[in-house]
Amino acid sequence: MGASVLDRATPAQRLALRHRLAAWSDSAQKNAVGLSEQYRDLLGRRIGNAQLSGLNNIVQSSPSMDDVKKFVAHQGDKAESAGRFDVKEYWETVGKALDTMESAAWTVASETGLAVPPKGSKPKEIKAALEEVQLALAKEWVQHLVAHSLMIARQ
Amino acid sequence: MISNSTQTHEQALLRAALKGAIARASDEQLEQTGVRDLAARLAESDLDTSQVRNLENLAYTTDKVSDITDLLKKVIGRDGQRRRWAKDNVGQELIAALEALRSEADKIVKDIPDQLRGAVDADLPRRVHLDLCREFIKHLVAEFLYKAARTRKQER
Numbered sequence: 001m002g003a004s005v006l007d008r009a010t011p012a013q014r015l016a017l018r019h020r021l022a023a024w025s026d027s028a029q030k031n032a033v034g035l036s037e038q039y040r041d042l043l044g045r046r047i048g049n050a051q052l053s054g055l056n057n058i059v060q061s062s063p064s065m066d067d068v069k070k071f072v073a074h075q076g077d078k079a080e081s082a083g084r085f086d087v088k089e090y091w092e093t094v095g096k097a098l099d100t101m102e103s104a105a106w107t108v109a110s111e112t113g114l115a116v117p118p119k120g121s122k123p124k125e126i127k128a129a130l131e132e133v134q135l136a137l138a139k140e141w142v143q144h145l146v147a148h149s150l151m152i153a154r155q
Numbered sequence: 156m157i158s159n160s161t162q163t164h165e166q167a168l169l170r171a172a173l174k175g176a177i178a179r180a181s182d183e184q185l186e187q188t189g190v191r192d193l194a195a196r197l198a199e200s201d202l203d204t205s206q207v208r209n210l211e212n213l214a215y216t217t218d219k220v221s222d223i224t225d226l227l228k229k230v231i232g233r234d235g236q237r238r239r240w241a242k243d244n245v246g247q248e249l250i251a252a253l254e255a256l257r258s259e260a261d262k263i264v265k266d267i268p269d270q271l272r273g274a275v276d277a278d279l280p281r282r283v284h285l286d287l288c289r290e291f292i293k294h295l296v297a298e299f300l301y302k303a304a305r306t307r308k309q310e311r
Binding site for chain 2: 143148154
């Protein structure tokens with residue numbers, strides 16, 4: 001297993017990363033809100049608060065992006081088995097959004113001056129280096145998604 | 156080449172300029188935004204002081220505007236009986252008011268004098284927006300506490 005970019009980060013780089021994550025989070029809220037609005041009709045009806053809270057719980061507590069992706073894929077599979085193809089599509093869209101966070105993590109880490117693996121490195125090496133940053137981004141994005149979804153489910 | 160001391164001096168001047176601009180904007184918020192109306196409507200709801208204080212505490216400890224709006228969205232979502240944050244859409248109007256402060260933040264940054272431009276970074280409008288949100292919430296909480304106290308006094 002390779003090293004995370006945070007293992008060798010200086011205190012100044014960790015602080016810079018925190019600031020960069022805050023800026024990324026505020027800018028990513030629009031995307032999460034857009035996804036919630038796209039599936040507005042399903043929220044509170046075919047996609048319950050328990051499922052959304054489950055997603056939030058797993059992303060906030062898991063040390064691995066794989067667990068988060070497995071949860072999302074499992075929700076999609078359950079929806080498909082039940083013949084709820086619109087719900088399956090929702091979870092697929094959430095999964096695709098979470099996939100984009102690998103490249104976002106690379107950008108955020110490199111802009112912060114962390115020693116990111118060069119593009120074209122082995123996927124295992126990239127994952128080990130950036131998973132912590134990717135999870136931090138996923139936590140922010142999912143919080144925006146769940147908060148907006150809870151609000152519009154109430155309407 | 157710009158020396159470190161010149162940069163530090165420029166940053167200090169920028170901080171002072173921003174502090175003044177944010178203070179002016181804060182005073183204008185009381186007259187030019189709906190903060191008093193929002194506070195009055197919240198005071199007429201079943202909200203208690205601790206719930207409003209939670210919002211204020213978060214605003215002063217977070218480094219993200221989205222944390223503030225996410226908290227409001229969650230409490231609106233939890234207000235099934237529409238007696239608190241969801242009453243007559245007051246919570247959603249508060250979110251809209253906070254989001255609208257971004258244009259004021261952009262204006263403040265745009266108006267920074269040319270000689271201080273070297274100290275401006277791309278994230279500055281977002282941080283000014285957060286400061287304006289804190290000011291707005293500070294007014295909201297003060298007005299809420301005043302109005303809620305008066306309402307309780309009248310009910311006795």
